Amino acid sequence: MASEEQHYVLELPRFERPVKLLIVVAPYYRTIADGLEAGARDAIARAGASCDLVQVPGALEIPTAIRIADRQSNFDGFVALGCVIRGETTHYETVCNDSSRGLMLLGLDGLCIGNGILTVETMEQAVARADPEGMNKGGGAAAAALHLVALSRKWGRPGGGVGFTNDQIQIADTNEGPASA
Numbered sequence: 001m002a003s004e005e006q007h008y009v010l011e012l013p014r015f016e017r018p019v020k021l022l023i024v025v026a027p028y029y030r031t032i033a034d035g036l037e038a039g040a041r042d043a044i045a046r047a048g049a050s051c052d053l054v055q056v057p058g059a060l061e062i063p064t065a066i067r068i069a070d071r072q073s074n075f076d077g078f079v080a081l082g083c084v085i086r087g088e089t090t091h092y093e094t095v096c097n098d099s100s101r102g103l104m105l106l107g108l109d110g111l112c113i114g115n116g117i118l119t120v121e122t123m124e125q126a127v128a129r130a131d132p133e134g135m136n137k138g139g140g141a142a143a144a145a146l147h148l149v150a151l152s153r154k155w156g157r158p159g160g161g162v163g164f165t166n167d168q169i170q171i172a173d174t175n176e177g178p179a180s181a
Helices: 032-047 059-072 091-108 125-131 137-155
Strands: 020-025 050-055 076-087 113-120
Touching: 020 032, 020 059, 020 137, 032 050, 032 076, 032 091, 032 113, 032 137, 059 076, 059 091, 059 113, 076 091, 076 125, 076 137, 091 113, 113 125, 113 137, 125 137
Parallel strands: 020 050, 020 076, 076 113
Antiparallel strands: none
């Protein structure tokens, strides 16, 4: 049984510069979402980071909200929170697979995302995993995002812009025609 296993948990990273995360939560199961959010906020605060929160209708909207926020705002990372409980139809598989795939694709594009979307069989399983004093999957998702932000900063390249350095740019002399490469 998974609850009897011992898991190693990395210490939260420390940051020299401020970190700001966006928590994107689908509160379809309100009490579950509240537990996940509480755990995430606690982990973020313990790391000395800050966060904002937005709500979306369901788990399928979480990746889209993260993409919009990444393109239009200045967050260092993202925490995806929600819960999908198996029902009587195949909709469960669609929501689980597509929300997870969307987050993975965003992560592979370089976004720092902690996935805290629970995919469970029963409400009891969801309650156990969302409890900040129990399995604390919300805190775990926030910690994952923070660790990815730390890696991104560790391996980040100085500068910015579009990948050019001053010694790579040639300016054409308008008196002599185009510059040669």
